[in-house]
Amino acid sequence: YTGKTGSELLTEKLKQFTVHDFQSIPVVVNEDVSVYDAICTMFLEDIGTLFVVNNDANLSGVLSRKDLLRASIGKQDLREIPVHIIMTRMPNVTMCYKDDLLLEAAQSLIERQIDALPVVKEVESGFEVIGRLTKTNVTKALVELGRDQRL
Numbered sequence: 001y002t003g004k005t006g007s008e009l010l011t012e013k014l015k016q017f018t019v020h021d022f023q024s025i026p027v028v029v030n031e032d033v034s035v036y037d038a039i040c041t042m043f044l045e046d047i048g049t050l051f052v053v054n055n056d057a058n059l060s061g062v063l064s065r066k067d068l069l070r071a072s073i074g075k076q077d078l079r080e081i082p083v084h085i086i087m088t089r090m091p092n093v094t095m096c097y098k099d100d101l102l103l104e105a106a107q108s109l110i111e112r113q114i115d116a117l118p119v120v121k122e123v124e125s126g127f128e129v130i131g132r133l134t135k136t137n138v139t140k141a142l143v144e145l146g147r148d149q150r151l
């Protein structure tokens with residue numbers, strides 16, 4: 001018996017969780033696609049945040065549901081507006097790395113009041129998107145902690 005309290009064991013387990021353990025597959029669109037096509041992709045992929053990449057396949061921005069809703073108010077032709085006009089762009093995109101602690105990534109989500117972070121890998125020309133970390137992924141980690149019989 002280690003003499004550790006339940007809460008100490010819980011914290012220990014939580015601090016072993018990395019982004020990589022819970023990340024999902026990212027969905028990306030090119031910065032030149034139209035707002036209309038981005039909306040279609042968001043529905044077809046059943047996902048709340050799209051990551052935007054440039055022609056070098058490097059991260060250039062993020063599109064949330066509300067970004068797309070905002071662009072849809074008014075009379076503009078959504079087929080003619082490229083997403084790079086309305087996205088949140090680099091360097092203002094909050095990212096994380098696969099080896100980051102899940103807890104740190106979760107803290108970024110809360111602090112920035114956003115739903116998802118791109119999981120990136122640094123390359124010569126910028127950042128390659130290799131995953132997606134959402135509030136749902138963090139919730140899954142919470143459920144796993146609660147289910148663990150050893151605690």
Ligand code: ADP
Nearest residue numbers: 062064065066088092093094113114115116117
């Ligand atoms: P919604 O706008 O649909 O509620 P979010 O809360 O995730 O979804 O997004 C709020 C705003 O923050 C949007 O304008 C979005 O472009 C931006 N945003 C979302 N994710 C990120 C991120 N990882 N880094 C920077 N900005 C982001």
